[in-house]
Amino acid sequence: MNSELLLKNLNPQQQQAVQHHTGPLLIIAGAGSGKTRVITHRIAYLIAHYKVKPMNILAVTFTNKAASEMQDRVKGLIGPVADFVTISTFHSFCARLLRIEGEHIGIKRGFTIYDANDSENLAKKVLSELNLDPKRFPEKMMLGAVSTAKNNLILPEDYPEDSFTEEKIKQFYKLYQSKLRESNAVDFDDLIVQTVLLFKKHPEILKKYQDRYQYIMVDEYQDTNHTQYILVALLAADHKNICVVGDDDQSIYSWRDADIRNILEFEKDFPNTTTIKLEQNYRSTCRILEAANSVISHNLNRKPKTLWTENPKGEKVIVYRAASERHEAQFIADEIKRLTKKGVRLKDIAILYRMNSQSRVIEEVFLNNNLPHVIYGGIRFYDRAEIKDTLAYLRLIANPYDTISFNRAINTPRRGIGPATIAKIEQSKEMLGLSYLDTLLQAKSIPGLGGKLKVLTEFAENWYHLTATQDQLTITELVESIWKTSGYMEMLENEGTDEALSRIDNLKEFLSVTKSYDERAKDQGSLNGFLEEISLISDIDRYSDESNAVSFMTIHSAKGLEFPVVFVTGLEEGLFPSSRSLYDEHQMEEERRLCYVAITRAMHLCYLTYAETRFLWGQTSYNMPSRFLSELPDEADDSDTEKAAVSVKTNSGQPSPDLKSGDKVVHEKFGKGIVIEVKGEGASREAAVVFDSSGLKKLLLEYAKLKKID
DNA sequence: CCTTACGCCATTTTT
DNA sequence: TGGCGTAAGG
Numbered sequence: 001m002n003s004e005l006l007l008k009n010l011n012p013q014q015q016q017a018v019q020h021h022t023g024p025l026l027i028i029a030g031a032g033s034g035k036t037r038v039i040t041h042r043i044a045y046l047i048a049h050y051k052v053k054p055m056n057i058l059a060v061t062f063t064n065k066a067a068s069e070m071q072d073r074v075k076g077l078i079g080p081v082a083d084f085v086t087i088s089t090f091h092s093f094c095a096r097l098l099r100i101e102g103e104h105i106g107i108k109r110g111f112t113i114y115d116a117n118d119s120e121n122l123a124k125k126v127l128s129e130l131n132l133d134p135k136r137f138p139e140k141m142m143l144g145a146v147s148t149a150k151n152n153l154i155l156p157e158d159y160p161e162d163s164f165t166e167e168k169i170k171q172f173y174k175l176y177q178s179k180l181r182e183s184n185a186v187d188f189d190d191l192i193v194q195t196v197l198l199f200k201k202h203p204e205i206l207k208k209y210q211d212r213y214q215y216i217m218v219d220e221y222q223d224t225n226h227t228q229y230i231l232v233a234l235l236a237a238d239h240k241n242i243c244v245v246g247d248d249d250q251s252i253y254s255w256r257d258a259d260i261r262n263i264l265e266f267e268k269d270f271p272n273t274t275t276i277k278l279e280q281n282y283r284s285t286c287r288i289l290e291a292a293n294s295v296i297s298h299n300l301n302r303k304p305k306t307l308w309t310e311n312p313k314g315e316k317v318i319v320y321r322a323a324s325e326r327h328e329a330q331f332i333a334d335e336i337k338r339l340t341k342k343g344v345r346l347k348d349i350a351i352l353y354r355m356n357s358q359s360r361v362i363e364e365v366f367l368n369n370n371l372p373h374v375i376y377g378g379i380r381f382y383d384r385a386e387i388k389d390t391l392a393y394l395r396l397i398a399n400p401y402d403t404i405s406f407n408r409a410i411n412t413p414r415r416g417i418g419p420a421t422i423a424k425i426e427q428s429k430e431m432l433g434l435s436y437l438d439t440l441l442q443a444k445s446i447p448g449l450g451g452k453l454k455v456l457t458e459f460a461e462n463w464y465h466l467t468a469t470q471d472q473l474t475i476t477e478l479v480e481s482i483w484k485t486s487g488y489m490e491m492l493e494n495e496g497t498d499e500a501l502s503r504i505d506n507l508k509e510f511l512s513v514t515k516s517y518d519e520r521a522k523d524q525g526s527l528n529g530f531l532e533e534i535s536l537i538s539d540i541d542r543y544s545d546e547s548n549a550v551s552f553m554t555i556h557s558a559k560g561l562e563f564p565v566v567f568v569t570g571l572e573e574g575l576f577p578s579s580r581s582l583y584d585e586h587q588m589e590e591e592r593r594l595c596y597v598a599i600t601r602a603m604h605l606c607y608l609t610y611a612e613t614r615f616l617w618g619q620t621s622y623n624m625p626s627r628f629l630s631e632l633p634d635e636a637d638d639s640d641t642e643k644a645a646v647s648v649k650t651n652s653g654q655p656s657p658d659l660k661s662g663d664k665v666v667h668e669k670f671g672k673g674i675v676i677e678v679k680g681e682g683a684s685r686e687a688a689v690v691f692d693s694s695g696l697k698k699l700l701l702e703y704a705k706l707k708k709i710d
Numbered sequence: 711c712c713t714t715a716c717g718c719c720a721t722t723t724t725t
Numbered sequence: 726t727g728g729c730g731t732a733a734g735g
Binding site for chain 2: 061062063064065066089090091092095113115116188189191192220223252253255256258354355356357377411414416417418419420535536537554555556557559560575578579580581590594616617
């Protein structure tokens with residue numbers, strides 16, 4: 001492709017970024033400013049104009065989705081040679097690297113990647129071995145401390161021990177880490193840490209990758225933690241051809257140790273940095289942008305900038321006050337019905353919330369209103385028990401040292417193997433210095449197994465057989481073989497419950513995953529590759545706008561996405577901003593950034609809704625409207641109504657239906673009923689209704705949406 | 711070793 | 726409220 005064509009349709013700042021050749025480059029890219037466009041065009045420009053070899057370029061992102069989108073777009077620009085550009089997430093980049101080079105630091109090729117759940121299980125073992133009271137030292141807390149240590153590149157032996165708690169954490173960290181190693185496993189954070197350690201211990205390997213990756217680009221740089229920063233810095237140490245793209249205003253992962261200093265101090269860390277700001281927004285209407293700018297301007301700790309747009313002014317941002325979370329949901333449903341009549345497609349609409357549990361009510365109301373919707377987040381497909389069981393078997397085939405998978409698979413389905421028997425096996429295993437598989441293959445030599453010997457030997461022989469034949473089988477065949485020989489499928493089929501049936505359905509869906517992998521990987525059928533892909537995939541990666549349904553997701557998951565219509569829900573003090581941030585200025589600023597991210601997802605229409613009462617955690621709470629609402633541009637008074645960016649609606653002011661006794665009504669929750677009495681005025685006007693299903697209820701007309709029927 | 715009961719606790723979660 | 730994880734009993 002003609003390299004000049006790549007500059008077309010780019011604004012001057014974008015062009016400057018795309019044309020940047022060597023040396024450090026910092027791109028501050030506001031929301032919707034065409035950041036991905038700049039990265040992909042720069043990759044293409046490096047290749048087309050500067051004749052850089054595709055294989056010498058590395059682009060790192062945080063999500064698989066971002067990575068594959070980027071790869072597709074580069075391919076669109078320069079064709080199939082794009083496949084030689086390495087575009088990858090931090091984690092899968094490191095996983096692949098360790099798969100090749102891990103042996104240098106004692107990580108065997110078939111290593112398993114432990115997800116958060118596996119880590120928790122391992123943590124429990126560690127706690128009990130250390131005799132630590134899980135009340136005083138909950139595994140979540142311990143793992144959090146370990147994770148923070150790893151994200152800051154603090155090794156177990158370097159962990160401070162200035163307090164009793166720190167001493168215990170250090171003990172925990174050490175044992176946890178050595179157990180990971182015994183299992184030939186790494187956790188998510190380890191993928192990065194171990195790669196950095198590898199580079200530090202083996203400069204010749206680092207050199208190899210420095211030479212290979214002459215040009216490095218990092219997306220969402222504001223979300224990198226210290227260890228990721230070191231990784232990138234090591235790779236770029238020689239040539240300094242590093243380009244990072246980020247937006248400090250969209251930093252919403254500090255609780256995962258994302259270090260905002262990485263972006264704020266990039267210019268110090270890399271002298272002679274060229275800095276480019278992308279402030280023109282191509283996504284949202286003026287009014288949406290104005291609302292977002294106004295909210296974020298209340299943050300003190302930020303690089304000053306103001307997004308602007310040439311887009312139309314658009315509709316006002318709508319603030320809606322609902323009486324309760326049910327009314328909030330109902331308003332959204334009604335509004336969506338209205339919009340669809342005007343031609344808006346369901347897939348153009350997203351509903352965002354601070355926490356997953358908020359989705360429940362909205363889902364109920366959507367179900368009642370027959371509105372198609374897809375919920376992202378919550379339980380990951382791969383977190384379902386039946387999938388994890390199957391994965392445990394697969395992992396054991398790839399890695400016979402994996403203690404977590406062994407503990408899971410050995411007694412699923414039930415084989416009568418409990419903690420006592422497992423302890424005996426582990427003891428033997430440690431004495432012999434063998435893998436679980438090799439230990440079980442000589443189960444005869446394990447003392448005290450008694451009647452369990454037979455079942456264990458059978459288990460081991462099946463396992464051995466699958467391990468030996470894995471290369472001849474596709475993943476699909478391997479999985480089917482596991483289900484058969486382990487008796488897993490039989491177990492589910494015998495259960496015959498609805499739940500078992502749905503599990504079988506999920507397993508069938510899993511087969512479609514294996515099949516698609518088999519297709520792609522053809523005959524190289526790599527089990528490691530498959531497992532890696534599964535471990536590093538997230539729920540949002542499955543997001544596709546193909547189905548015609550409204551999307552439900554947390555604001556965190558929505559980052560990087562855009563929708564023509566966005567509902568941001570639950571704007572209440574204590575919920576959003578969350579109660580834990582109310583007394584911490586830094587956390588409050590992060591909540592505000594979250595709000596900024598939420599609003600800037602919207603292209604044409606943005607709704608901000610809140611409820612005056614909310615049933616949460618078994619209690620009704622009465623929260624003030626979120627402070628972020630008061631940080632919006634002022635609502636217009638009548639004379640100025642044209643200019644305003646925001647319009648406020650409420651359902652309290654709506655005329656309640658004119659009811660009298662004898663009217664038939666329908667209520668969204670209680671169903672049909674007959675009004676027997678109406679009394680009171682205004683806000684306290686209430687109706688007594690006898691419902692077919694639940695009998696007499698007294699309902700405030702302002703809150704209860706009663707519809708009159710004939 | 712497996713089932714049931716109770717009591718606790720409760721954001722966000724790119725990988 | 727409800728989901729989950731531990732503790733006691735079968």
